Amino acid sequence: MSTNQSIKPLSTHINSLGHLEIGGCDLVSLAVKYGTPLYVLDEYTIRSICKDYKKSFSAYNNTRLMFASKSLCTVATSKIISDEGFGFDVVSAGEIYTVYKSGTDMSKVIFNGNNKSREELLLAINLGVGRISVDNFYELSLLNQIAEENNVEVDILLRITPGLECHTHEYIQTGHLDSKFGFDLSQIDNAVDIVIRECKNLKLHGLHAHLGSQIFEVSVYGDAIDIIISEMVRIQKKYGIILDEINIGGGLGVRYTETDNPPSTDQIADVIISRLNAAVSEYDINPPVLFIEPGRSIVSTSGVTLYTIGSSKQVPNGTKYVAVDGGMSDNPRPSMYQALYSAVIANKPDVLDALQNVTIAGRFCESGDVLIKNIALPNPSSGDILCVFNTGAYNYSMASNYNRVQKPAMVLVNNSQSDIIVLRETLDDLISHDAVPSRLV
């Protein structure tokens, strides 16, 4: 089993008090010490999945593992993931700066995104970001202009849409993808032509694609490799340039609920490496450098969110709502795209009697602010600590201040030690960027 196939952080167990414990830390004590809502991250689980990836891809020497920062971006987590040997996929000045501040070697960073600004591109160049994945024609000329003005050569990939439409558990192949990202297959030649003729300050190394997220169907990676390598070989022949880098994006799924069955890192690596090796022999080319940039599968499993249960409401002959002190601002995924989660009550995780089917409601002023519909919990009562699993990815990174509620703190646990890695916002933090025109004072 690889780490992404576990619902809970790997160090989770029930301690002698009957409380849930992660990284040797009692979750009820963490809730008392740091308050709730609280993001808790298990360092051991993050390092384990990094090691899973490294082992699974060790059969292909030219692999470069990159972490997609969009799933979770803090200085401390970037340090851990960098320490495990990963580079980073970044998509904004904020992510570039955070990764830079973590002490990462910036040549191991790739800058993605469909509308990078002049300032962001300049920051990436100045901080020595290793690759820029150019998304569209506008960016080609903008980046070349910036590179020319600064008298530098910038190393690029071209982001393409290989025509594979990936849904969570299945995919279909389409001629064209109606996607806001990347060059359509029919536009690649035009883009390469422009790079060669007009972009003297850009050096093209290869092609980049991202197939989707929460992917359960590994064969889509093999099909994408076939398409991308055949395009690279065709372009090499047509334009007489060498393309020796392929970036296959991220996307490996995780296990949010018992019914999810994501593939292991071995399974995804087997497909990618075998299809890559087959393509290398078929076209008689040197093995290209392979970039893979997983996000969710690196951090999701390591994270849980602790909430305190407050009010509850029994709709006559209907739903029983149990409300917690967080919701859609710390985890927008259920309200945005009906994402499913698993949870237990941290102060009685193994109690199996008095189970009630309840719906976990958030505290925000939206009827859609529901974290989990219809979950069986043992007599959930005010003061209980709810632990929602698999919240390490796309929770904090997507959090907002809706209703002017402060974002939670984040705590890293390991070997019975807990450390704050993101401070809880204060009321003063919330108004710290407000300005009042002098005529109103």
Ligand SMILES: Cc1ncc(COP(=O)(O)O)c(C=O)c1O
């Ligand atoms: C270009 C790119 N790479 C990597 C990722 C990471 O995907 P995931 O978190 O599903 O692994 C994304 C996510 O949207 C992406 O857009």
